[in-house]
Amino acid sequence: MLIKLDVFPSCLKTNSDGTRLVVGFVDGTIRFYDTTKFDEKTEQFEEIWRFKTKSSIRGVEMDEGRSRVYAVTLNRALCVFDMETGRRTRCILKCHSSKPMTLCTLPPTALKSQQLATADESGEVKTWNLDADVAMVREWKEQSEEINELTVDCKSNLLATSSDGTLGAYDLRKAKFKVRSELMHSELFAVCGTNRNVYVGGEDGYVEVFNLNEYGNLLERIESGFEMGVNGIVELRSGLLGLISGGSNKMRLLNVQPSKRLGIAGCHGDEKDLDDGIDAITISTDKRIVYTMISFSQTIKKWEMSPIIDDIPILRAQDAKTKKKRKVEGFFDGMVEKGDEDSDEDSDDVDDEEEDVDEEEEEEDSGDDDDGAPGAKKRKVEDSDDEDVDDEEEGEDEEESEDDDDEDEQ
Template sequence: MRMREIFKTPGEESETDELDELADVEDVEDVVAFEADVVQNLDSEDSEVEYGIAYGDGSVQVQNDSDEDGSDFDPDDFENSSDFQPDDSDESMSDSDNKTEVIHKSAKQEKRNTKVNSNDEDGPSSSGTGRNNEDNHTSDVLELNEEDEDDETVRAMIAAIKKPRSVPPEIKLDDFITDVCFHPERDIIALATITGDVSIYEYANEGNTLLRNIEIHAKSCRDVEFTEDGRDLLTCSKDKSIMITDMETEKLKKFYESAHDEAINKLHVIDEHLFATGDDGGTVKLWDLRTKDAIFSLKEVEDFISQMLTNETKKLLLVTSGDGYLTTLNLGARKLFVQSEPYEEELHCMGTFRGNSKLVVGTSKGRLYAYNWGQFGYHCDMYPGIKTAISEMIPITDRICCVAGEEGIIRACHVAPFRNLGIVGQHNMPIENLDVNNTGELIASSSHNNDVRFWNVKYFEDFADIKYNEKHNTFKDKRHNLPSSKFTNAGDFFADLAKSPNEDNE
């Protein structure tokens, strides 16, 4: 679009000659002094020069037409120039010192511009909002007192902004995070990475502190677990090795080189001495920290081991695999207990519920299969799940679990009877890992975006058990945002503004 010409050729007389003097003014106060004379000339009836109107507020934009070499200006060349863009910002229409000013501004706006320009020369103003000052980044809204506001909506917004954090801030790493694990006693979380390192963080609502970064494996660290007392760190890797590292000294206490014939995918701590590992080829091995070699080995499947689990009695070791089998090992007898019928989907994760009387397994098709404890040959019930692959499952209470997967959303589910409770949290990319801390109040999740986010799920303690005959809306349940979610439900926006009659009378 062609702008209306505001330039004049050399030698042409016009009553707008005084506009050229604005480009030579170095101080803002001189611009204000010239404004009265310029405006008077612009409003004169004899003026035959047309001026372009700046976009947005209808103010006149003045531009210097003089070149250093004194060459003539061709309006057609200016119009056809590819560098000229009428929609550019104000910075492209003025020099770095803000010498060109906008005409026909009100006295209040002119005073504000003078203050801003003086701050650019003398440094950031201490009374500003701190947009250009990193040390003063608090917004003016935070300085408002909600008790002084009459508008209930504004008061609610101010209260939400001032509300203290209930979860630690996000942790962002440069490398892909392969596993996360909470310490059994302290507020510490271990993050395994694809480079073979393990980062140890101390988490808190006020901020997270990197305690140490331990370089352990030469290749990707697939899984990381703490021992029951939290003194040692167990890791397994794509390089087929297993390492036990002292948490405090970072010294290697035990090293199992070439522990498997294929890359190790999962590791599970059974008790203070025993732990189990599973590789990409379907082999499961049982280890004792007091011996040098594995004390038991079994290969009943041909695909990767996705998860291993034991209950409180620790008599059985449950194993899920990528070829659709649930395999159970008798730890005391060191032999196979039972293997399920094959499923036409990958079995990814599992958890125990209802006093260890139920086992629930998540699959690559988003289904949840429930088994009666001890009867692992075939499921007793099937739940529809979330229609996308479930890669992680964490039990929160005796009947509530959190599941996550490719859609990047953490959902809460009630088990036996099954019901979607809502959304716990969100990531921008698929979720790779889930873990819950020792108090059961915090969930940590990592995604393909190399980030770890925390979610406070303490509110699940107040959830009552769901009855089989209770009616609910499945469509709304899947989209319902729980208190820990980053988003709020539209129907809950004004919930805090409702007042009881007694409060109004007070």
């Protein structure tokens, strides 16, 4: 279902079952919708309440446990609204030194009743207890550029993606900074935590993968198929992610463990309209409803994910390991065409020839070792010749001695 708005939207957030939607607009308006009802006159969701602030809305968040809606504005204000009536119950002016970028609700396990986290353009992260007189609890300045998204993993770590190319992790149970990742290849936009890994979307179109609770070093990089970066990541089911990009109006599906791109889930608006990119995405806690937003076209789309996911097979790691066995061929096999029978006969002939050669070599070796071999006879003849030469030399010596004696007598 595609909804046309009359003002440019800037951010959105849904609740646990996808029946409520809060949208922030560039004119400072916050609208709270019932998405189960459709107003035919305005061709929009039925509006429950709205509130007009003085500055553009930079981020919105819902807290169903406390029945609150939070919002940060361009003029650095943090506002708290009652979810049922839309009445503003608290407003903190100048909550950051720079313009705020995003915010995130925190789990009950957070130390000192931390309820909300906010981040700004300078890389500063703050946590808040909005029931206390002094609302701010903690403040960190560990990253150097704007924080694009905040989320909480299942280990109660607050994760922050920054344009400086790093992922920051903050331990909410101890209320202290934990670790900062190594420098990535590009700016980091989106982050999504699962039960096993954390996935981060970057400007270069890759999804950076980290082990859960181990954010110092990168585990893997997955190509998403988006050339203009990954602006949003949601987990549609275990092992299946939905990706969006500011350069495309399509939602892509990515299977993880094993990593495999599964194509496109659908388009936001007209498939032929390639100029509009999806700016924001939000998913219900039960993972049945997804909302996407394109600010330029002033539209919001509601996705029923059950019909889409049911048609997608579940891939296992063993499916990626199965490979076809290749036949090992000779170097010249591609130059000569021969059938299976010819190749078998040729191989048999070669084997027979090799056996004959081996038998001949064995016979020669045995002939050389025999005493009556020609080589032995030759050696005996040479020895006899040497003895004859020695006898002749001795005869000559005797004749010379006799001649000498005759001369002496004379």
